[in-house]
Amino acid sequence: xxxxxxxxxxxxxxxxxxxxxxxxxxxxxxxxxxxxxxxxxxxxxxxxxxxxxxxxxxxxxxxxxxxxxxxxxxxxxxxxxxxxxxxxxxxxxxxxxxxxxxxxxxxxxxxxxxxxxxxxxxxxxxxxxxxxxxxxxxxxxxxxxxxxxxxxxxxxxxxxxxxxxxxxxxxxxxxxxxxxxxxxxxxxxxxxxxxxxxxxxxxxxxxxxxxxxxxxxxxxxxxxxxxxxxxxxxxxxxxxxxxxxxxxxxxxxxxxxxxxxxxxxxxxxxxxxxxxxx
Numbered sequence: 001x002x003x004x005x006x007x008x009x010x011x012x013x014x015x016x017x018x019x020x021x022x023x024x025x026x027x028x029x030x031x032x033x034x035x036x037x038x039x040x041x042x043x044x045x046x047x048x049x050x051x052x053x054x055x056x057x058x059x060x061x062x063x064x065x066x067x068x069x070x071x072x073x074x075x076x077x078x079x080x081x082x083x084x085x086x087x088x089x090x091x092x093x094x095x096x097x098x099x100x101x102x103x104x105x106x107x108x109x110x111x112x113x114x115x116x117x118x119x120x121x122x123x124x125x126x127x128x129x130x131x132x133x134x135x136x137x138x139x140x141x142x143x144x145x146x147x148x149x150x151x152x153x154x155x156x157x158x159x160x161x162x163x164x165x166x167x168x169x170x171x172x173x174x175x176x177x178x179x180x181x182x183x184x185x186x187x188x189x190x191x192x193x194x195x196x197x198x199x200x201x202x203x204x205x206x207x208x209x210x211x212x213x214x215x216x217x218x219x220x221x222x223x224x225x226x227x228x229x230x231x232x233x234x235x236x237x238x239x240x241x242x243x244x245x246x247x248x249x250x251x252x253x254x255x256x257x258x259x260x261x262x263x264x265x266x267x268x269x270x271x272x273x274x275x276x277x278x
């Protein structure tokens with residue numbers, strides 16, 4: 001009975017939770033009223049940390065080929081006891097970009113463990129090829145007859161690229177389009193949807209007036225010893241472009257009366273010359 005017990009005292013220290021097991025013993029010394037003593041054993045059963053905590057998993061991002069952090073996969077680490085460790089149950093394969101599943105082993109200070117499945121997102125950090133690197137643009141040639149002018153649409157219209165239409169943002173002539181000459185370069189910029197661009201050259205050629213017109217020669221009458229006017233030897237000057245000039249390929253010999261021939265430069269036509277003596 002209670003009146004027969006004088007005191008109870010713990011001998012030693014009360015054990016703390018360890019990884020050695022839940023059942024820990026402690027000795028209690030019981031002193032009775034008559035002064036006699038007896039030791040009694042008390043078993044302490046500690047619960048496991050895994051039963052007291054609920055770790056929450058979260059997605060882990062990792063670069064391709066790198067090792068993800070297991071600790072980063074636990075959202076509520078601050079709620080778990082100090083000294084808790086985190087490891088992957090098996091290594092996570094990060095060789096393939098995309099999402100995969102990994103299992104984190106949470107080990108508490110008392111040695112108890114639990115597993116948490118999380119999503120691991122493997123990010124491909126390999127530099128992606130630009131549209132300029134993927135596709136090729138090429139310039140072209142615009143040939144225009146004499147007297148006509150190449151248009152912007154004609155210039156950009158000869159630019160070709162192997163990129164699909166939806167990959168092309170714009171094709172723009174960078175330079176002014178020439179109105180005369182041959183082998184005239186025009187820079188054209190092809191801009192892709194990713195912002196990269198190629199610059200290609202379109203060559204503009206204009207035909208010669210000699211290919212567009214057909215000057216007709218006619219006879220000229222001139223006094224002996226005088227030089228005839230070359231322009232008088234062209235019958236259809238009104239059909240030729242303004243500022244057309246006329247000259248003899250070589251001086252015409254008018255020292256002898258009669259008919260001779262002369263060549264007007266640039267027309268490739270011979271005109272008959274009549275030299276009259278007076």
